[in-house]
Amino acid sequence: MAINIKTYQLAWLVVSLIMLQPITLSAQFSIEVGGSVVPELSIGGGFSDYNYNGINAGFRDWRLGIRETNLLTTFRLPKGFNVNSRLLLIRRYGAELNRLTFARLNLEYQPSNKLSFKLGRVMIPFGNFYDRPLPQDRLLITAPLGYLSYTNISNQVGYTSNLYEPQILEVDGQLDYGIPLLYELGYGNGFRLDWDIKPDTFEVDLAVLMASPSHRANRSSPIHPTVVLRTEFRPTYFWKHGFSASYGGFMQSNSLNEELDLSRYKQLIVGTHAILGYTYFEIKGEVMASLFQVPQFLSDSTGFLLDDNHDVQRQNLSSISAYADAKVEMPFWPGAYVVYRYEFLGFQSPGNDPILSDWDDNVVRHSIGIGFEISRNILFKSAVAVQDVQNRNWDLRQWRSSLILFF
Amino acid sequence: MNASHVSVWNRLGKCLLLVLCLPLMAAQSSLADKCTVRGQVQYPSLKSRLFKGMKNYDGHHMQAQKPKKSDGIVMLIPLDRKVSAPPTPKPILTQRGMNFLPRVLPVTVGSTVYILNEDNEYHNVFSRTPGATFNIGRRPPGHLHPQKIKRAGVVRVFCDIHEHMAAYILSLNTPYFIRVKADATYELKNIPAGRYRMELFHPNFPRYKKEITVGGASTLQHDIKWR
Numbered sequence: 267m268a269i270n271i272k273t274y275q276l277a278w279l280v281v282s283l284i285m286l287q288p289i290t291l292s293a294q295f296s297i298e299v300g301g302s303v304v305p306e307l308s309i310g311g312g313f314s315d316y317n318y319n320g321i322n323a324g325f326r327d328w329r330l331g332i333r334e335t336n337l338l339t340t341f342r343l344p345k346g347f348n349v350n351s352r353l354l355l356i357r358r359y360g361a362e363l364n365r366l367t368f369a370r371l372n373l374e375y376q377p378s379n380k381l382s383f384k385l386g387r388v389m390i391p392f393g394n395f396y397d398r399p400l401p402q403d404r405l406l407i408t409a410p411l412g413y414l415s416y417t418n419i420s421n422q423v424g425y426t427s428n429l430y431e432p433q434i435l436e437v438d439g440q441l442d443y444g445i446p447l448l449y450e451l452g453y454g455n456g457f458r459l460d461w462d463i464k465p466d467t468f469e470v471d472l473a474v475l476m477a478s479p480s481h482r483a484n485r486s487s488p489i490h491p492t493v494v495l496r497t498e499f500r501p502t503y504f505w506k507h508g509f510s511a512s513y514g515g516f517m518q519s520n521s522l523n524e525e526l527d528l529s530r531y532k533q534l535i536v537g538t539h540a541i542l543g544y545t546y547f548e549i550k551g552e553v554m555a556s557l558f559q560v561p562q563f564l565s566d567s568t569g570f571l572l573d574d575n576h577d578v579q580r581q582n583l584s585s586i587s588a589y590a591d592a593k594v595e596m597p598f599w600p601g602a603y604v605v606y607r608y609e610f611l612g613f614q615s616p617g618n619d620p621i622l623s624d625w626d627d628n629v630v631r632h633s634i635g636i637g638f639e640i641s642r643n644i645l646f647k648s649a650v651a652v653q654d655v656q657n658r659n660w661d662l663r664q665w666r667s668s669l670i671l672f673f
Numbered sequence: 674m675n676a677s678h679v680s681v682w683n684r685l686g687k688c689l690l691l692v693l694c695l696p697l698m699a700a701q702s703s704l705a706d707k708c709t710v711r712g713q714v715q716y717p718s719l720k721s722r723l724f725k726g727m728k729n730y731d732g733h734h735m736q737a738q739k740p741k742k743s744d745g746i747v748m749l750i751p752l753d754r755k756v757s758a759p760p761t762p763k764p765i766l767t768q769r770g771m772n773f774l775p776r777v778l779p780v781t782v783g784s785t786v787y788i789l790n791e792d793n794e795y796h797n798v799f800s801r802t803p804g805a806t807f808n809i810g811r812r813p814p815g816h817l818h819p820q821k822i823k824r825a826g827v828v829r830v831f832c833d834i835h836e837h838m839a840a841y842i843l844s845l846n847t848p849y850f851i852r853v854k855a856d857a858t859y860e861l862k863n864i865p866a867g868r869y870r871m872e873l874f875h876p877n878f879p880r881y882k883k884e885i886t887v888g889g890a891s892t893l894q895h896d897i898k899w900r
Contacts, residue, residue, distance in 0.1 A: 296723055466771065466794060466835075503794040503814055543795055543834075545810035595833075600799040600808035639801065 300338040302672035304401050306331065311661030317416035317443050318629075319653055319662045320408045322360035332363050333668065336400065338370075348374040350384070352399075354451070359443070367484065369399070369453050380462040388458040390479045391471035391496040392510040394539035394552045396452050400672075405550075405591055405603070406635045406649050407666045409450045411611040412554050412587025416444040418613075418626045421481060421518050424531065424560035424570070425581055425625060435567070438520050445480045445516070447556045447587055447611075448535065454479060454494075455486075471496040478516040478533040480556075488528060490515030498539075506541040510554075523561070526570070526578055532559045546597055551590035558583045562622075583625050585613045601639030608632055628656040645670040708887045710871075711860040712895040714745055714853050717878055737837040738772050740877040745853035746779045746843055747897070749861060749869040752884070758848040760784040766840060768796045768832070773840030777876060779852065782825045782844050788818040797833040802826075805844075808833075827874070841876055859897075873897055 307330045310321030334356040341349040352370035357363050372386030389396050395413065398404055408414065418429040422437040429435055435442040456475035463470060473494040477486035492514020500506050512535045517528040537554035561578045562571040570578045589609035596602040613626035635649030646669055653662035758781035767774045769791040780786060790796045790812050799808040804824035811834070812818055822828060822844045832838035849869075853859045866888030873881035881897055 500794060504811070543811045545812070546808075548811075595808060595810060597808055597810060600801050600806050642801070 295344065296342045298338075298340040298342065300336075300673060302334075302336045302401060302670060304333045304335070304668055304670050306333040306407075306666060306668045308664065308666040310665075311663035313660035313662055314664060316360035318655070318660070319631075319651070319664050320360055320414055321664050322357070324361055333357060334363075334401065336369075336672075346376045346378075348376060350374055356451075367451075369451050372458075380465060382460040384458040384460075385456075387453050387455050388473060390448075390452050390454045390475065390494055390512075391458060391460070391473050392448060392452075392479055392494055392512060392535070393496070393508070393537050393554060394541070394550060396496075399452055401647075401668065402645050402670045402672050405593055405605045405637065406607055406633055407647055407668055408633065408649065408651065408664070410552070410587065410589040410607075411609050411629055411631060412447045412552075412589070413450040413452070414446055415611055415629060416446055417585065418444060419558050419560055419583065420444050420563070421483075421516050422520050423522055423563035424517065425558070425583055425622075426563045427565050427625070437522055445482065447554060447585060448479045449482045451482075452479070454481065454492075456492075466500065468499040469497070475514065478514040479512050479535065480533055481516050483518065486516075487519055490517075490529065504543055508539045510537045510539070511535065517560075522563075523570075526561060530559070530580060531561065533557070546595040548593040548595075549590065550593070551588070553586070553588040555584065555586045558585075581615075581622055583613070583615050583622060585611065585626070587611045599638075601637075603637050605635050605637070606633070607635075627658060630654045643671065643673055645672075706866045706888070707863045708866065708891055708893055709860060709862050710749065710864050710885075710887060710893045710895055711858065712897055714742070714747075714857045714859060714873065715896065715898045716742060716745070716857065716875065717899045737839065738776050740875070741776070741855070742857045743853055743855050744775070744777045744877070745857075745859075745873055745875040746777055746850055747853060747859045747861065748779070748845055748847055748850035748872050748874070749864060749885075749887075750847050750872065751849075752868040752870055754867060756847060756849075758782065758846055763787060765789055766798075766830070766842070767791050768798075768838070771835055771838065773830070773832075773838055775840075775852075777841045777843055777852075777874070779843045779845060779850050780822060781848060782846055783821070783823065784844070785819045785821045786842060788812070788820055790814050790816050795834060796838070798830050799833055800828050800830045800842075802828045805842075841874075843874055871895065871897075 308321060309328050310319060310326045314321035314326045315323045334354060337353040339351050350370055350372050351368060354369040355363060355366050358365040368387055370387055372384040372388050374382055374384045376382045389399060418427060419425050420429055420442045422442050426435060429444045454475040456473055458473040461470045475492040475494060476489045478492050492512060494512040496508060496510040498506060498508035513532060515529055515531060516533050517531045519528060534557040535554060537552060539552040542549045559580055559582055562581050564571060573579045589607055591605055591607045593603050593605040609631045611629040613628060614624060615622050631651055631653040633649055633651040635647060637645060637647045639645055648667040650665045761780040761784040764778055764780045764784060765787045766778050767789045788798050793814050795811040797811050800806055805822060805828040807820055809818050822842055825844050825846050828842040828844060830840050830842060849861055849864055851859050851861050864887050868886050871883050871885050881899060885895055887893055
């Protein structure tokens with residue numbers, strides 16, 4: 267099993283600890299430790315693929331194995347300083363369990379319970395999902411389509427029709443799978459401010475990152491300053507509502523786009539999310555719209571589409587993603603629930619261009635799942651999903667059951 | 674009225690007086706047999722441990738309650754007789770400021786605990802303690818929910834919406850219990866003479882247990898100190 271820890275990630279951790287060493291030596295500090303192991307049994311339909319439904323094409327049959335492990339640490343230092351990390355071992359594109367990454371690694375200054383500043387790798391404050399990144403926190407097993415379904419936009423070449431199907435684009439020896447609207451693991455590098463203006467009633471989060479939230483790689487080259495803003499408030503006791511927005515670049519330099527000014531290509535994401543609850547019922551949902559400004563890479567791989575002035579054209583492509591979860595708890599069985607999710611991912615851009623007006627295939631997915639807390643440290647979840655892709659007759663059904671062992 | 678009549682009336686009067694005084698005498702005797710048990714609790718120091726469990730993952734930090742001296746409950750369990758423990762009159766477990774108050778609620782077995790949401794948002798209360806599982810769902814501000822506690826022991830309760838919220842319902846088979854005061858003293862009044870096992874429950878420390886004998890004096894001083 268090949269495990270790659272980026273040296274700069276370890277370096278960042280070591281540097282953080284060295285910088286704080288005078289404090290740690292001079293006063294008491296504590297280390298909070300948590301972790302999880304997630305064994306999973308799964309099976310996927312005959313056209314399953316990681317980019318469409320999270321089931322790797324090589325593992326469509328019955329599969330039993332560890333889906334991910336987490337090691338969480340927080341070094342609590344005096345004067346409100348913390349060093350937070352989440353070391354994640356996860357299946358690479360849903361295949362082998364060999365992708366080791368820091369999904370969180372930051373230095374935090376928390377002057378009060380209402381205010382926190384983080385520098386390093388942080389969770390991107392966007393929508394309903396960002397503060398629920400751990401498997402035990404999520405209702406279903408698979409992330410919503412907006413976070414998981416890869417589109418015909420690549421951060422290497424921009425828009426390409428049929429990027430992934432029927433053949434995979436290869437750029438500088440790397441396979442290009444496209445990007446989702448917002449990366450499933452939800453982290454980015456940069457600075458984040460959390461401000462609880464009125465605790466549990468009105469909060470604001472602001473992040474300045476090195477790339478747009480759709481960016482998946484460990485670092486961005488070049489760096490695209492990106493601003494993300496999220497607010498959440500509670501109009502009344504049974505309703506929480508929030509708005510999020512993000513604007514920044516995402517294109518990465520490579521041998522195919524050396525001629526391009528990558529800073530011209532941006533992603534704007536705006537979203538709104540809500541949680542409504544009453545007794546044993548809860549409805550949770552999110553709508554997210556994304557506007558990509560991208561070059562268009564010709565599908566015969568001969569280069570980029572040019573305008574009349576022989577400059578690379580910049581296309582505006584939009585998409586919308588929405589999901590709603592309806593959860594019912596079992597009053598007679600504490601810790602048990604049933605959840606249904608409807609979700610939609612649509613691609614449409616204004617204009618008469620027959621290609622761009624429908625630049626990817628719309629997706630609808632229905633999922634139903636159950637969850638049960640066997641104990642305070644063991645959760646069981648099981649979910650089935652059916653997924654329809656516009657103009658395609660693909661079997662993207664999936665069934666997944668997980669035990670989540672955590673401490 | 675002759676002398677014999679006077680004698681009869683005298684005897685009758687004395688008997689009546691005796692009958693009237695008997696309950697008072699019994700009560701006086703009973704009071705003499707009851708005792709006050711008091712003392713000082715010396716908790717072990719709450720040393721900050723190097724390694725702790727993860728309190729929260731990310732995002733906004735809600736703080737769990739800090740341990741207090743008054744989280745301790747002193748109880749006396751009779752060893753030489755059986756006692757009945759009537760239900761505790763209307764014990765209330767309040768949710769206020771995103772915390773359970775009190776953090777430890779002592780009641781007798783069979784009592785109905787009233788769970789009150791005093792915050793301006795939903796709270797949920799559930800327990801997975803074997804024999805005392807319940808889930809009352811999301812309850813709006815001001816809602817008072819009765820929950821009968823049918824088993825003895827520690828019933829741990831949580832809020833599903835706010836993970837840092839946790840409380841302990843201490844369900845007891847004895848009527849003799851009291852909360853430790855903020856100055857770490859306690860006083861149990863009207864304890865009948867006899868042998869008891871004194872216990873002190875505090876969620877942050879091992880349970881203190883010691884056999885004591887009550888009687889012989891109106892006050893028994895028993896300080897509690899962990900070894």
